[in-house]
Amino acid sequence: MSEPTQLTITEARQALTQKRISARELVDAYLAAIESARDLNAFVLETPERARAMAAEADARIARGEAKPLDGIPIAVKDMFCTEGVRTTACSHILENFVPTYESTVSAQLWRDGGVLLGKTNNDEFAMGSSNETSFFGPVLSPWRRKGSNTPLVPGGSSGGSAAAVAGRLALGAIGTDTGGSIRQPAAFAGIVGMKPTYGRCSRWGTIAFASSLDQAGPFARTVRDAAMLMRSMAGHDPKDSTSVDRPVPDYEAAVGRAVRGMKIGIPKEYRVEGMPAEIEALWEKGQEWLRAAGAELVEVSLPHTKYALPAYYIVAPAEASSNLARYDGVRYGLRVPGANITEMYAKTRAEGFGAEVRRRVMIGTYVLSSGYYDAYYLRAQQVRTLIKKDFEDCFAAGVDAMLTPATPTSAFGLGERGGSDPVEMYLNDVFTVTVNMAGLPGVSVPAGLDVQGLPLGLQLIGRPFDEETLFALGAVIEDAAGTFQPARWW
């Protein structure tokens, strides 16, 4: 058998049930990989004891012939998901010592199905960022490097640790959150599959909130089928999240390999942005050819409000964040910095506890919600959001089954290369992904090739609400044509 860390989830599951490997052996192989990759800073907390205990339980179930769908599968969890008894920080100083007494619904469902927690992965502070450079625990290094160069690259963000862990063979699968592209962009940068499900498909309960009307949890995996397996465990109705939707969870894995013949795939012309690298344009063309060869019909569509999605997002997301992050006041949990009175204590705690990007976004959110500005900014942004959603609805009503776009405007960039003087420069990373959150739709990023520098590029598929299955079917077509990608080990 090949190296345990080279198996896919599908292969590992087979090896486990056929007893060619034990869950304990598999987990030990991953724990060793994590230990030897600490330079990447992908994990902010390793949980080897818990991992071995969970693996032992999985082995016992497998021995009894009672294997669960994810039994013994080692999974990394973004530090935005509360894990009972395991420190959870959102990679912020303000939650540096927070130990939840409860488990997020999404992670609980992975453990219910036999998954094994390897540890908590690094992310941009409170998931605010596109490069994982705003983490209190320092940046994550991408396992990828440019050909013939040692320049450290970002893994993307905000779920940079989860993406780096899966691409670097430090975890078999991982989970992240996606508010404006935080799963799909790092997945594209890392050459792996990352899905943001339809808003309401996965429970948000127990997930540290950034922007409640945009946040969704989703999986990272090395193959489309693996992502489908994780999704099946993560999805489902949860009465504890009133926006979670009560509808059956399909067998997503069954959609992988399903015929796409006759499907109508929209190519939104507004995604052909000025200054797009020729390589990305070419890859997009290639993706269209692959789908056409599989029998799909390609049609040009128009999403006229696309260019307003990012500015509207930078009103809605900070506004919701300013409200959600009001809870960090040094009273009930987290950091407290003493002050002469309670107001001073709040202000000092929040100044010291939040990093620069979080402070900036909370202040923008406070400003757009403040008296006299609410209508001009927030209300207008929510109206624009209705228009963005309608653009998609019109296309779907005209018979389009899904859309194909690039996942990111560029491949991964170097540490410290972007956004130093102008925060908006960093925000532009999410230009292709943010529309999907604004409209509440499902989207998946699938690796599609390498650029001339040898760095991965991804294509994004956008689907109808709750039609993740079509995305898995189409994603598998791209994967079959493009193959899979793995960084050369240097760490």
Place this chain on the structure above:
Amino acid sequence: MSVDAATVRRIAHLARIDVADEEAEHLRGELNAIIAFVEQLSAVDVAGVEPMRSVTPMALPMRDDVVTDGGIADDVLKNAPQEDAGFFVVPRVVE
């Protein structure tokens, strides 16, 4: 629209975030860059457009008005920076 130093101070106060004087000027520039960026939205015709209130077209679910949780005071206090006899402790608020 753009913000001046006094507005930066006002926002910082509303957000309960201490901003040092030397930081305020820098922050003003950054906030103005973001505000200039989102200003593009003024070009959109939004007359008669309903603002999005719910991402998924569904009514909020209702449940029976009964206690479903509770009795976990120790858990609730577990991460408190300062607690005493089952209470969160804060600086004196009332003289």
